[in-house]
Every structure is written in structure tokens, then in C-alpha cells.
Amino acid sequence: MTRSLRVLYISLFMAVLLALGAWSMRSFLGFSTNADATVLNGRWAKAVETHYDEEFPIKRLGTNLWAALDYKLFNEGRPGVVLGRDHWLYSDEEFNPAVNEEQNLQGNYALVEGVRQTLKAKGIQLVMAIVPAKVRLYPEHLGDVRPASIHEGLYKDFHARVAADKIIAPDLLGPLQQAKHNGHQVFLRTDTHWTPDGAQVAAQQLAKAITDKTPLSGEPQRFVTEAEKTEPHKGDLRLFLPLDPLFENLMPPQEPLEKRVTHAVQTKADGDDALFADSEMPVALVGTSYSANPNWNFVGALKQALGSDVVNYSEDGHGPILPMLSYLKSDDFKNSPPQVLIWEFPERYLPVNNEIGDADPQWVAQLKEAGTRQQNMALNTQLNTQLNTQKSETPDRAQN
Template sequence: MTRSLRVFYIALFLVTLLVLGLWSVRSFFGFSTNAEATVLNGRWTKAVETHYDAEFPIKRLGTNLWAALDFKLFNEGRPGVVLGQDQWLYSDEEFNPIVNEESNLQGNYALVEGVRQTLKDKGVKLVMAIVPAKARLYPEHLGDVKPSRIHSNLYQDFHARVAADKIIAPDLLGPFNQAKLKGQQVFLRTDTHWTPEGAQIAAETLANTIAAKTPLNGEPQRFVTEPAEKITHKGDLRLFLPLDPLFENLMPATEPLQKRNTRAVEDQAGGDDALFADAEVPVTLVGTSYSANPNWNFVGALKQALHSDVLSYAEDGHGPILPMLSYLKSDAFKNSPPQVLIWEFPERYLPVNNEIGDADPQWVAALKQAGARQQNVAINTQSETPDRAQN
């Protein structure tokens, strides 16, 4: 190699480093950290390193390229997603075998019963909204991928168990399937969650059941739901396909989403204040992102269907157990318990070891023990009944 060529290669290398460095530095415009991240405690440095690592062009190129190879050659994404056919994506939580699944199942069943007893002691009626798995509603897009054994009858078993515990839990799978046959899409193609239409169907089903089995006290309130902005929705499951920006064309297409807003209708006699003259809120909602995310308008759909205000204590990203434990320890529950509590609980969370956050483990264990004792009493009572009948 001649001296001129060596100089050229060195210069090219240095220019490449400079360009990559400037590209990465550009990503720091507008970058900020929270007040707790300081140089002294090391959190600021860690935040800078994490941000730089995520924005470094070579890393992004490698990530995109590797994801593209997995996607095209093996029809796979990152752990967290299962690729179906026709650009349908599913959460792998609906497919994977679960560690200690039987123990988790029994523990969560007992916890649900323990929660019911705690609510009953405060005069609160529990109504469960068991959300069926997306794979159960749309199996036609799965191709050769099949859920593991634990998931096959999970929805039906969950309903049978809560029915044995005398917990109100209307079937949502049937109404969803009926809407699907009519051409309505009740779950998003590239997202874990239901559509606003699916949320409305669930709300109406719950409202009909509550009206029949535990009617709400007080005067009915009027709510109306109106179309809001129409957005291009990028489903949360697309995040497990890190193809953007270099291979965006390989990604499953985005989906249109018509957002909705629900508002109280002004009362002719007393205005808006008349709607909430009674300080007691008859209905409280606890649940997951199916309830907490305003894109689906589940809370608004419940208000309109129930003709009642609804206080939501649903949380994103924590599953169904942690928000319930947090609510049971809240001042709102202690001081102003509702007449009815709706617990939105996706079936896929039943066989997993759900997080309990800062909740006292001994208190959680006591809830499970109380629930397990009650379930054992119910089982023994049922088994003794046929013997007495024979005698």
C-alpha cells in the first residue's frame, strides 16, 4: 500500500468517526433527565450512557439488520411477540408455558377469592371482566403457531372457578365473537389490546349484567360518546420488531384508530353539578392498560352503558393484581367504598406470578390463605351435598 493510500484510509476512518460522533451528539439536543439523576449519585452518567448506546448509528444499523434477518429468514421477532399470518401480531404471553404454572394458578385463584371477601366486608359487590386472549378470538391468523397446553381452556376454567366462588363475571368471548361475525374488529391487529369497538362491547355486556344482578342505586346519569381525532396507531407489539428506521417497509402496516370521548350530558334542571350532586360514586374500575389507556375509551364506554360515573384505578404496565392491591390499601377504598367494583382481568395473567410491588407480602399471603380456606369450604360443601341427597 502506497503512502498516499495509507493517508487516504486514515483520513477516511477519521472522517467516518467524526460523522458518527456528530450523528450521536445530535441526538442529545433536547435530552434531559429527571431531578433525581445527578452526577454525584451516578444516575446522570448512566442515563447519558444508555441514551448514547440507544442512539449510536452503528448499533442501530446492527439491530435493524439482525432483526430484518430474523424476520425474513425465520419469521421471528424479539422475545415478547409471536408473528402470525396476514400481518397479525400476538403477545407471546398467550403462548408460552409458564414456570410453576399450577402453583401460580391456585395462588391467583385464591387471591381473587380473598379480594372478593375483602370487598364484601365493606359492602362492595365484585364484578369481573375476564378479557379473553387475542389468540382465542383470532386463531385463524396464527398459522402453525399454537398456544401451550396451559392456555387451551384457561378462559373457560377461569369462568368456572369464579362462578364456583359466586363472583359475577359475564362472558365476553361470546359477544366478541358475535361482533366479529358481523365484521367488527374487536382486537387490534398489531397491538395487545382491544379496539374502541371491543371496549364498548365489553362495557355494554358488563352493564347489562350489573343491571340484572346488582342494580346501581341513585338516579341514572346521562353520558354521550362522540368521535374524536382519527390517528395512525402503531401497535405495542411492533416494538418487538426493531426494524425502524432502516427496514420500516418490512414492518406490519400501521392501523387507523378512531378515538372517542365520553362526556356527561348537562342536566336541564341543575346543570353539570346535578350529575354529581351525590358524593358517592357507585362504580369503581380496577384493571390493566385495557382500562387505563384512553385510546380504547373503556372508562367512557362504561359510564355511558352504566348510566353512572366511574372512578378508574387502572394502571398501565402492572398487570391486574398490583392495581387491585394498591386500591385495597387506598384511602378511597377505606373511606368511600363503591357499590360495585369492576375488576378487568386478562386471562393470560392468571397462570403467571404477578408482581405485588410495595404491598406487604404477609398481607398478600393472608388474602390468599383466606381465599383458599373459603374455596375448600365450598368444595367440601358441594361434595357433601350429593351424599346427603343419597341418604
């Protein structure tokens, strides 16, 4: 290589670096950090480094290119998503076997019973909203991947266990399947969650069970749900396909999501001071993002179906166990217990080791121990009943 070519090569290389650096520096327009991030404590420098690393063009190009190859050549995304046909995406939590799954199953079953006992001691009726897996409702869009054996009978087993513990838990799978058969989409194509239609079906089934088995006290309230607008929705499972912005055209298309809002109906009989009246809150809701995210309007659908206000203690991104533990330690639970508590619990969280946050591990263990003792007592009672039945039938057989 001649001296002129070397100079040209170096100049082009430096020009590319400068162009990429300038491109990256554009990302600092409007960049800010927390007030506690200063130069002296090093947090400001760390924030700048992290921001630059995330926005560096070559990194984005590499990420997009690698994701595109995985997606087109191997039909795979990042860990966390399972790709189906027709642009359907599923959470891999509904497919993969969990570590220590049998131990987790028994521990979570015991914890549910321990929670029931804690609520019963305060005079609160527990109602379980067991959310069936998306793959259970839409298996027709799967490719060759199938859920692990632990997931096959999980929904039915969960219902059998809570029934043995005498916990109210209406079936949501059948009504959701019927709504799907009638032309309603009950789960989003590119998202983990149900649609507002699916949330409404679940709310109606829960309200019917509560009305039949533990009617609410107080005067019913009237709520009305209205559709506000329909917007394109980027499902949370699309995040596991880092194809944008360079390969956005390869991404599963966004889907329409109808935003709904529910509000109480004010009547003349209520009077002008009704909005400020001190009224009892007979229903509380604890759950996951199926309940916490307003996009699905699950809380609003519950209010309308129940004819009652609902206090929502659900949390996004923490599973079903942690929000319940937080609620049981809250002042609201101690001072203003509801008549009925609905616990929304997706079935896929049952065989995993759910996080407990900063809850006291010893207290959580005590809840599980109490639940295990009660379940063992119930099992012994059932076995004794079966033995007594067999003994009473033996003489009859002998005489015959």
C-alpha cells in the same frame, strides 16, 4: 500496502469515525436530565452514556439489520411477540407455558376469592370482567405456532372457578365473537389490546349483568360517546420488531384507530349547581391497560352503558393484581367504598406469578389463605351434597 495507501486507509477510517460521532452528537440537541443528575454524583455522566449508547448509529444499524434478518428469513421477532399471517401480531404471553403455572393458577384463584371476601366485608359487590385472549378471538391469522396446553381451556376454567365462588362474571367471549361476525374488529391487529368497539361490547355485557343481578342505587345519569378523530395507530407489539427507521417498509403497517370521548349530558332539570353537587360514586373499576389506556374508551363505554359515573383505579403496565392490592390499601377504599367494583382481568395473567409491588407479602399470603379456606369449604360442601344424593338414591334402586 504502500505508505500512501496506509495514510489513505487511516484517513478514511478516521473520517468515518468522525462522521458517526458527529451524527451521534446531533441526538444531544434538546437532551436533558433530571435535576438530581449532577456531575458530582455521577448520574449525569451515566445519563449521557446511556443516551449516546442508544443513539449510536452503528448500534441502530446492527439492531435494525439483525431484526430484519430474523423477520424475513425466520419469520420471528424479539421475545414478546408471535408473528401471524396478514400482519397480525400476538403477545407471546398467550402462547408460552409459565414457570410453576399450576402453583400460580391455584394462588391466583385463591387471591381472587380472598379479594372477594375483603370487598364483601365492606359491602362491595365484585364483578369480574375476564378478558379473553386475542388469539382466542382471532386464531385464523396464526401460522404454525399454537398456544401451550395450559391456555387451551383457561377462559372456561376461569369462569367455572369464579362461578363456584359466586362471583358475577358475564361471558365476554361470546358477545365479542358475535361482534366480530357482524363485521366489527374487536382487537387491534398489531396491539395487545381491544379496539373501542371491543371495549364497548364488553362494557355492555358488564352493564347488563350488573343491572340484572345487583342494580345500582341512585338516579341514573346520561352519558354520550362521540367519535373525535381517526388516527394511525402504532401497536405496542410493533415494538418487538425493531426495524425502524432503516427497514420501516418491512414493518406491519399502522392501523386506523378511532378516538372516542364520553361525556355526561347536562339537562335543565339538573340545575346550574349539578356539576358541583356531592354525588355518590356507585361503581369503581380496577384493571390493566385495557381499562387504564384512554385509547380504548372502556371507562367511557362503561359510564354510558351503566348510566353511572365510574371511578377508575386501573394502572398501565402492572397486570391485574397489583392495581387491586393498591386499591385495597387506598384511602378511597377505606373511606368511600363503591357499591360495585369491576375487576378487569385478562385471562393470560392467570397462570403467571403476578407482581405485587410494595404490598406486604404477609398480607397477600393471608388473602390467599382466606381464599383457599373458602374454596375448600365450598368443595367439601359440594362433595357432601353429592354423597347425600347418592345415598338417598340407593334405597330406591334396591327396591326397584
